[in-house]
Amino acid sequence: MSQATVYIWFRQDLRVSDNQALHAAAKMARQQQLPLKAVYIETPLQWQQHDVGTRQLDFIQRHLNCLQQSLAALGVELELWHCDDFNGVQQLWQSRMQQHDIAAIFAGREPELNELRRDQALIEAGLPLNLTDEHCILAPGTVVNQNGEMYRVFTPFFKRWREIASAQQFQPVKAPVPLGPALSVAEPISFSVATGDSELWRAGEGEAKQLLQQFVANHAADYKQQRDFPALDGTSSLSPYLAIGVISPRQCLATLLAQFPEALVDDTSPGRCWLSELVWREFYRHLLQAYPNLSMGANFNPLGAQIAWRDDQQAFDAWCEGRTGYPIVDAAMRQLNRTGWMHNRLRMITASFLTKHLLIDWHRGERWFRRQLLDGDLAANNGGWQWSAGTGCDAQPYFRIFNPMTQSEKFDPDASFIRKYVPEVRDWPLKQIHHPESRVNGHLFAVSDYPTPIVDHSAARERALDRLSVLKKAN
Template sequence: MTSPDTKPTVFIWFRNDLRVTDNQALSAACEHAKTVNANIQAVYIVTPAQWQAHDVGSRQLDFIRRHLQLVARALASLGIELTVWQCQHFADIPALWQRQLSSRNIVAIYAGREPELNEIRRDQAMLNHGLPLQLTNEHCLLAPGSVLTKSGEMYRVFTPFFRRWREIAQQYPVVPLGPPAPVGPAIADVNIESLLDTINRYFLPLIKSDNHYQWPAGEGEAQRRLQHFVFTAVSDYQQQRDFPALDGTSSLSPYLTLGVLSPRQCFAALLARFPAALADDTSPVRCWLSELVWREFYRHLLVAFSALSMGGNFNPLADGIVWRNHPQEFSAWCEGRTGYPIVDAAMRQLNNTGWMHNRLRMVVASFLSKHLLIDWRWGERYFRQQLLDGDLAANNGGWQWSAGTGCDAQPWFRIFNPISQSEKFDADGSFIRHWLPELRHWPLAQLHQPVPEKSLFTGDYPAPIVEHSSARQRALSALAVLKKA
């Protein structure tokens, strides 16, 4: 009989895949351990300095902490112990694993592949050190590099990518995995409580104490929201998604970002309710399907064009833009003090909840990069620090789209008018009044307008930091370097 000290061990390394259902790496690790009669061990590695370098925000760290505790309990019910290690940087991780390798018989380390450049380099360093890392592709339904043009290149325009993605996706069944079978008796509660204390000890010093708004955590909550959306709201998504006062979006992005919910689970739920969604251009759910595939598009781009992970403009002509980068105006934008009610209400929503409605993300991004001519990277970083669903691929893609510097981006000469956006998408002013209570007494005719001078009803609300028409002309001049020859 194999002694406990020499019995092989298979590791499942959790990263942005904080779930036990439809977790390909976890299922593969369990199957491998069963095949070779090995122990199975789960691990999560805390990397504070790397998170700081990546601008991971306090709210997201708290969301990770709460989900990691739930994953620990779910694994314990399967007889799998989760341990937590800490090192400061990704560069320290191979040595951390090698120390473990020298003290135990590790035959495999399973983990989900990630698309960001530093994460790719981290995993390559593991392989270069001879560590037995086995990577699964599950952050997208179709892996990066699998949806290419006829000449074998990555698409640079979304619509043909979407068309080809759908053709390929129809060739395979979209069936999520269930949770793995228990590998042993459940772990005692006393050991779980000790682990939860360890998780808190690592995370709580990194988390600000002013995070009063807490997004509900858990795989169960993510699944509940997914099923509710697919069965009650997805058909109306195209009609309601642009109105921030309505509950018209799926609100799934925070769960997708941390892998609490997998993209395969989203597509499977959609196809279970609307089997023709992939093939039917007239399907009522095509709009939400396209949003899911936009997420895949941005992740494929991140792998194909590594400079995106390092803050590079996708369009090299954008390197010629002369940004104003006015610090006081940037602070006013961050704090919701621009004098444009829809912009300020959106920033208040972000600062208070860690989330912002998608339509408003475009409005505030356009305002910063075009009205104020502040480098989109300043806004991208601030979003990353504040957003619960902060994700490099989507955040970078959205900001470069809004600034006109990205792949298949909004044209450089298209400049959102925040006044007309407000009038169109918050017509009764309910969103503005909710987040700017100091404006509740303003007449509706004035609620969408910046007020250039103090009047009887402006109170302490600031005057606009820029005038729309002049800002538009200034932006057209500065962004003209993007004009194609």
């Protein structure tokens, strides 16, 4: 058998800096004078089962090629392995062990249930798998209440999270020094399945770092005032990079604290609002590990199973395609379908509209988002959809129903975002754009390519209050 090899297995951590698994693997390889190899395993059937979008697959593929170049500069070869789904991963590693002695496998832990089960099966089979916590700043299970239980409400979780974090130092780990001479890259990495188009987003670890630094320096202080307005460039746009691990949450926190060192302890800090968004991401990931059935589509609130959702394919298709007759909803859905991304305020508006105005099961919306989103992430997507539907942890109450007209007036006051994505209404008077229901009564703009509202807001609201009242016991 050949010389033992140390492996770094990349998953949702496609970066060389602040990668604790890579750091540990390189350290072991250097100390024991062993070769280090990197691997990424494509699992097309698993991607399909998990509704991973083709745009995100393209983004991953582009970043694997960036990673391949970065690793080659460190003297490390990146291999692409293939098996259909997670069921074949164990056999893949065991067959590799029969050919080559494996000293250790290092990888970043993932919080989703199938991923946890995959890793546990490898460990039980005797594979030398060493897991590091990469995906959160504070590992799931470390932020608990006095009874040792996971928090069910964000505000006390955020308070406790800050208490723990403020006692720690967050210094991201640097990229390893080269382990050998630079390697040449023979051919680019290419998946065996078709991918979409993610070219609207720049690829590369350096690009993600630059985006982070520019946001913190120029926009983080105004984030609270600007984050809800989709026409403004007021958000970080880092979620696609965080979702696949091109940048780490610890790098985000360290950069924020370098600019606003008081953010963890001072409620008035200009950096506090964006900090809370980073911790919301952590909250949903901690929940996923504390309540594994969330990964399997369970309602966090069991009473959600009693909701009599409507099975209306026509209405669902209109929502998916941006043809509901409510311009703010349609502009948001068209932004998603065109770019693979949607502003967070609009995610709340569109999710509320599907689940409460159309009374369509949140699972269907969650799945559509997952297939379209460049920043697709089970924890955040599930958490956001259950929050909107009223079935989740710390969810908005079932009786809180977003009015798309007032949301439109408040967050796109001059309709510049709407006009960009719904050109059919570009020449309409502002009031008409924000209040499309006035068309139903008839006079102006009765003839238009743009559809009349698919549902009356007041009637839909009453229907939702009736159907969703089964959640009342929990509230």
